[in-house]
Amino acid sequence: MLRFLSIIILLHFFFSGQTQTVQYNEGLTVFKETKNGKQQAGFKDKSGKVIIPARFDSIAAPFSNGQAIVVINNLYGTIDLKGKPIIPAIYKKILPQSFGLTPVQNKAGLWGFYNTAPKLVIPCLYNNFKFTNKGKQLFAQQDGKWGMLSLANEVLVPFNFKSIELLSPKQVRGTLFDSWERMSQTGIVLATYEYDSVLFTTSRELSYYQNGWQGLLNPDGSIALKNNFEALGDLVGDYVAIKQNNKWGVKKTNAEGWILEPAYDIIHLDSLMIYAGLTVGRNAVHWKLYAYSGSLLYPNVLSDYQPFSNGLFAAKSLTNKWGFLNEKGEEVIPFQYSGVGAFYYGLCDVKKDGQNLVINKSGEVVLNQRDIYLHSIGLLKVNALQDKTYNTSGIEAGIEIIPFNASFIKLKKGDKYGLINTKGEQILPIIYSNISTGSSTKTFSVTKDRQIKVLQPGGSTYPVDKKIISLDGFYNEYACMKYNNGKYGYVDHQGKIRIAPQYDQARPFDHEVAIIKLNGKWGIINKYENFVAQPYYDSISNFKNNVAIALEKGIYYLIDPSGKILTPDGYTSITLTAGGNYLLIKNNFRGIANARGKEIIAARYQSITELSPTLFKVSENDLKGVIDADRKIILHIKYLEIFYNSRTKEFLAAEEGAQKYITVK
Secondary structure (H helix, E strand, O other): OHHHHHHHHHHHHHHHHHOOOOOOEOOEEEEEEEEOOEEEEEEEOOOOOEEEEEEEOEEEEEEEOOEEEEEEOOEEEEEOOOOOEEEEEEEOEEOOOEOOEEEEEOOOOOEEEEOOOOOEEEEEEEOEEEEEOOOOEEEEEEOOEEEEEEOOOOEEEEEEEEEEEEEEOOEEEEEEOOEEEEEEOOOOEEEEEEOOEEEEOOOOOEEEEEOOEEEEEOOOOOEEEEEEEOEEEEEEOOEEEEEEOOEEEEEEOOOOOEEEEEEEOEEEEOOOOEEEEEEEOOOEEEEEEEOOOOOEOOOOOEOEEOOOEOOEEEEEOOOOOEEEEOOOOOEEEEEEEOEEOOOEOOEEEEEEOOEEEEEEOOOOEEEOHHHHHHHHOOOEEEOOOOOEEEOOOOOOOOOEEEEOOOOEEEEEEOOEEEEEEOOOOEEEEEEEOEEEOOOOOOOEEEEEOOEEEEEOOOOOEEEOOOOEEEEEEEEOOEEEEEEOOOOEEEEEOOOOEEEEEEEOEEOOOEOOEEEEEEOOEEEEEEOOOOEEEEEEEOEEOOOEOOEEEEEEOOEEEEEOOOOOEOOOOOEOEEEEOOOOOEEEEEOOEEEEEOOOOOEEEEEEEOEEEEEEOOEEEEEEOOEEEEEEOOOOEEEEEEEOEEEEEOOOOEEEEEEOOOEEEEEOO
16 A cells, blocks of 8 residues: 555656746746647737737747747747737847847847837947946947947947946946058058058958958058958959858959859959869869859869969869860860979970970970970070070980089980080090089099099199099189098199198188088188188088078077178077078077178067068067168067068058047036
């Protein structure tokens, strides 16, 4: 009996736990029923009586303050307790009423507010909003900028701010957007802008970011393209590649519609057409070509392409063969090549059936593989009419032609070598087992019958010491040699030893001096075997513009060919820049020495960026400025960021947005 009662009690609790509590709001609850295969919602009272029939797609929010938020055809509206519409169902979203206002968002994503009348007392103009001062006022964001409204739509604080906060019922603090100045290379202000970020583009327009969305500005600051987009890509004239909803399309900046709807994973633009790509697999991209009218130029999908040059561009088919199309998308040269270059002066390098060829714009072969080789070493000339002139009349069949340097070409027959110039004229006959050349065009080191000699074509031949086991080419009338003791020295143009073989390593003479290594340390000698820099350096670079980088005990210096130390203070690092200057680092601070080794900017900055060979962006205390090679301040160190446009010679520089205090009426 007890067991039976226990089961009854357990079943009672089980079924009681499954009973859901019906939620009533203002005396009504939501119910759903299916009509014509579609589920719809309405409201019943506590007695189960249907008060508002099921005619809504869904109920977004139950009754509160006498209204419920309903959804009809994916649009939001509100109804009263009798089901009568209060706010029409025309909105993208509606939020519950707060402080006597109901927020509504239109199809463009902008917010406005209805009062209890109901009247749209604040029109749909705002990106974002938040109530403040216990609901007595409203912070609103318009075009990305914050301001303050009364609940009756009176502007209390203008819409100028990146952020805004209430300090007291009568005072607001607003932070302005960063102030960007566009300036000339001399620092003259040309225009100012207030956005999160402003960037140069490849065109005259500027790119700007505000609240994470990108748009375009005209140079005068007017909006060329509103910042409604995730990202902007290539810009050609009035056309711009745009990313929206994670896909790329193309718009004209001064038009509403799309040239290409956003449907592609990548888009490139050039002056002639649009290249629209869809990714296939992990790395492959399939490309389509469009005109700027939006019409398809070429009917087939391509797997790759190369930029236009000389009126044609290379395209790769899905069969992995390259061909050439013109600007109209017409096939000019069939798809038959495994590799291609770009057309230059009407000629293009291609590869077909394993052979390198040069073709013209008609697809005719102008140079075969042997011709290409002869042309590369100067033995074949091709004029503008594509006529060929060979400088090989003196070269017998079966002789191997070997590129050597800009002045000479080696010829090889069996194990013997000779030398000709790029005109095909014989310099040395094919009788030597080795030939070495340097910068000298009149003196060579040669080996014949295991004997090393110094030879001056048309002049004299000089034997060298038999203990010399190798001899390099001549630079500044001296050649570096290796002696049978394993040490290095130098001979002159007559084969005489001028500098004894005593060095661990030796480099060619340059600027009348040579860099040598002695007892594990590097130094510099002149032709008289005098040390111009004693061998106590751990390393010395080759000279560039009469300046070399030398390292001693972890400290770097710049030195000249006389051995003079140009930077006596020394640095923990010295590196050559792209502009030919030297970046100096000491105690994690940076400076600059010019190409002549003269310190022009002291090592006192957190960072230095070379904008040009004579212009440098420097930072100090996380702020940036610009200094030129004459140490003249172009932009004072007060900016958060600085960008430089080398094409227009202009700067964009940002200062942190100021804070303003506003008294609220």
